[in-house]
Amino acid sequence: MPHVLKPLLAFAVLALLSPAARAERLLLSNEKDNTITVVDAASLKITQTVPVGARPRGLILSKDGKSVYICTSDADHIEVLDLATLKVTGNLPSGADPETFAISPDGNTLYVANENDNTITVVDVPGARVIGAVSTGVEPEGMAVSPDGKLLINTSETTSMVHFINPETRKMIGGVLVGQRPRYAAFTPDGKQVWVSSEVAGSVAVIDVATRKIVNTIHFQIPGVPRETVQAVGINITSDGKTAFVALGPANRVAVVDVASGAVEKYLLVGQRVWHMAFSQDGSRLYTANGVSNDMSVIDVAARKVLKSVPVGEEPWGVIDVP
Numbered sequence: 001m002p003h004v005l006k007p008l009l010a011f012a013v014l015a016l017l018s019p020a021a022r023a024e025r026l027l028l029s030n031e032k033d034n035t036i037t038v039v040d041a042a043s044l045k046i047t048q049t050v051p052v053g054a055r056p057r058g059l060i061l062s063k064d065g066k067s068v069y070i071c072t073s074d075a076d077h078i079e080v081l082d083l084a085t086l087k088v089t090g091n092l093p094s095g096a097d098p099e100t101f102a103i104s105p106d107g108n109t110l111y112v113a114n115e116n117d118n119t120i121t122v123v124d125v126p127g128a129r130v131i132g133a134v135s136t137g138v139e140p141e142g143m144a145v146s147p148d149g150k151l152l153i154n155t156s157e158t159t160s161m162v163h164f165i166n167p168e169t170r171k172m173i174g175g176v177l178v179g180q181r182p183r184y185a186a187f188t189p190d191g192k193q194v195w196v197s198s199e200v201a202g203s204v205a206v207i208d209v210a211t212r213k214i215v216n217t218i219h220f221q222i223p224g225v226p227r228e229t230v231q232a233v234g235i236n237i238t239s240d241g242k243t244a245f246v247a248l249g250p251a252n253r254v255a256v257v258d259v260a261s262g263a264v265e266k267y268l269l270v271g272q273r274v275w276h277m278a279f280s281q282d283g284s285r286l287y288t289a290n291g292v293s294n295d296m297s298v299i300d301v302a303a304r305k306v307l308k309s310v311p312v313g314e315e316p317w318g319v320i321d322v323p
Helices: 005-017
Strands: 025-031 037-038 046-050 056-061 067-072 077-082 087-092 096-101 109-114 118-124 129-135 140-147 151-158 161-166 169-179 182-187 193-198 204-210 213-217 236-237 243-247 253-258 266-267 274-280 286-291 293-302 307-309 318-322
Touching: 025 056, 056 096, 056 318, 067 096, 067 169, 077 096, 087 118, 096 266, 109 140, 109 151, 118 140, 151 182, 151 193, 182 236, 182 253, 193 236, 236 274, 243 274, 253 274, 266 318, 286 318, 293 318
Parallel strands: 096 140, 140 182, 274 318
Antiparallel strands: 025 037, 025 318, 037 046, 056 067, 067 077, 077 087, 096 109, 109 118, 118 129, 140 151, 151 161, 161 169, 182 193, 193 204, 204 213, 236 243, 243 253, 253 266, 274 286, 286 293, 293 307
């Protein structure tokens, strides 16, 4: 190889491997028009609208990064969307009304919250079969798996409980009473805490995993915004474990929270009824699904600033960043 070509080749390889060079897409589940909106992350332009099953909500990326699993709630199953073709290539079983789910660290098991039958369905992904079920409180909603895969968390809305479950035995090992209608659970990156949002209470319970005790309850007060509209839903914690972003539903705000102290640092005005959120692959941006304004807001994480809103489908519920 000529000497002059070696630096050029090295530069080309580095460019291909750099985060900026990798194409990213955003997928939003639109629960009213039964579609997935595909947005190019670089241009923030819609590139495709994909029809899927009835009332798509929860979204999870497969371990190999080739597929996205979709909770199609009114179809009572999980659909598999192939990211190469953007076509649904198959279904996975679930219980009635799957809304949210979590995936094991190895990518082989899905834990699906079935709101209508008060159970968690345990699904073997490679075998596309149900391998177990766990009875929960009334209206199971939020699901989370600890970073080491040794603990499963479920929230039950009507019971206002957080359930601690051993994923190996599929047995309850504890519970914590939290504010009304707990909607979402997120572990800190070190796995030492689990944060649980309560929609009606408008708060977040910070639970110590080792003791299963609430160590802090974070409340949100926004000047000029009616208290009843401040409804905590989605939670996203930065990879360094320092900052949490909490979606506040019809308050149309995302709260920026210091994880160490629990202090609310800022409220960001986004679209109407902000529900769930997702970080970009490098963590520099946060994307929100705004269900009433039918759009997605783009947040600069470091600057704590909303950059843009992008129209999507009808009643976007969830969003995910994919290759």
